[in-house]
Amino acid sequence: xxxxxxxxxxxxxxxxxxxxxxxxxxxxxxxxxxxxxxxxxxxxxxxxxxxxxxxxxxxxxxxxxxxxxxxxxxxxxxxxxxxxxxxxxxxxxxxxxxxxxxxxxxxxxxxxxxxxxxxxxxxxxxxxxxxxxxxxxxxxxxxxxxxxxxxxxxxxxxxxxxxxxxxxxxxxxxxxxxxxxxxxxxxxxxxxxxxxxxxxxxxxxxxxxxxxxxxxxxxxxxxxxxxxxxxxxxxxxxxxxxxxxxxxxxxxxxxxxxxxxxxxxxxxxxxxxxxxxxxxxxxxxxxxxxxxxxxxxxxxxxxxxxxxxxxxxxxxxxxxxxxxxxxxxxxxxxxxxxxxxxxxxxxxxxxxxxxxxxxxxxxxxxxxxxxxxx
Ligand code: G3I
Numbered sequence: 001x002x003x004x005x006x007x008x009x010x011x012x013x014x015x016x017x018x019x020x021x022x023x024x025x026x027x028x029x030x031x032x033x034x035x036x037x038x039x040x041x042x043x044x045x046x047x048x049x050x051x052x053x054x055x056x057x058x059x060x061x062x063x064x065x066x067x068x069x070x071x072x073x074x075x076x077x078x079x080x081x082x083x084x085x086x087x088x089x090x091x092x093x094x095x096x097x098x099x100x101x102x103x104x105x106x107x108x109x110x111x112x113x114x115x116x117x118x119x120x121x122x123x124x125x126x127x128x129x130x131x132x133x134x135x136x137x138x139x140x141x142x143x144x145x146x147x148x149x150x151x152x153x154x155x156x157x158x159x160x161x162x163x164x165x166x167x168x169x170x171x172x173x174x175x176x177x178x179x180x181x182x183x184x185x186x187x188x189x190x191x192x193x194x195x196x197x198x199x200x201x202x203x204x205x206x207x208x209x210x211x212x213x214x215x216x217x218x219x220x221x222x223x224x225x226x227x228x229x230x231x232x233x234x235x236x237x238x239x240x241x242x243x244x245x246x247x248x249x250x251x252x253x254x255x256x257x258x259x260x261x262x263x264x265x266x267x268x269x270x271x272x273x274x275x276x277x278x279x280x281x282x283x284x285x286x287x288x289x290x291x292x293x294x295x296x297x298x299x300x301x302x303x304x305x306x307x308x309x310x311x312x313x314x315x316x317x318x319x320x321x322x323x324x325x326x327x328x329x330x331x332x333x334x335x336x337x338x339x340x341x342x343x344x345x346x347x348x349x350x351x352x353x354x355x356x357x358x359x360x361x362x363x364x365x366x367x368x369x370x371x372x373x374x
Pocket of ligand 1: 085
């Protein structure tokens, strides 16, 4: 807490909360009138309960005219940041030859300079691959995997809190055995590519927490339930082989209009935790593209979805990390999706285009205030 800040909320903070509450109430969303964190923001609220809080971070946002505002909300609200694109194969290895670490170095340097922990996303993924890697014969793809995991993690040894070592291993639409996702690394090593990646990661940086990260399991839909079943079966096979996984990442990309039963989902993640894993919620955002009505109504609905989801999953003691997929609407990946229902700017996150807190920020703050301590 900065010098001079009192432990009890300052009059300014309370007035700030009252103003926010009034504004939020105008949306029909009346946050619990509690002490807005006088100093540390959402990261401090989370830390008080033993939870790591942050968001993905894109260094290229720093180069925009709003770069200073962008950096400021992370300093205020985040305790940890995740590489959104800087550590992906397409960014590191656009062409054969030496790895281009310029973007990832800039990310880790920002984290260090601002006292933030760093998450590396993601070492091995089927997507966002340069064409030359997609074209590799299986044997060479296997050799690349061996070299890549070791090189990247050795470079940042001791500087990363955790890595999404493998991302999104399940894809029912690929119609492969066990619903595994197609890709050059599966073609090279079969399912063993996952265990091998984690073994290399453990050897390269024993101090980093190693995460298997997956999407699409939050929904109470046939697809969501299929993902949960396939992922649990995969995890049991990986565990039986002694794969060194420390935590399971649930991406948590929610969408207004999707069917959810967050209590049942919380039971599922508690069951995963019972296998001996920490739970990380790694890419939380709320897609509002199917919502109708004005901004106030959409923001209110988004806030309620954040509140409902976090109210359920933060009850699970094994949930140790919560990171959103950006903090500000303008930086969301959802701005780049197109389609007949996506003609308006997306409003999935906690700060609007002017970097002003939205009702969703207050919903997350309330969920953190209400959650049981780890
Ligand atoms: O940086 C280039 C820019 O120079 C160029 O002008 C522009 C237009 O071609 O592209 C820019 O690169 C884009 C990059 O994001 C940075 O904005 C890539 O085309 C685009 O494909 C890339 O999308 C990212 C996507 O992963 C693929 O890496 C999204 O930002 C990122 O949010 C998204 O994140 C994924 C997670 O890794 C896994 N879970 C799902 C999540 C959302 O799809």
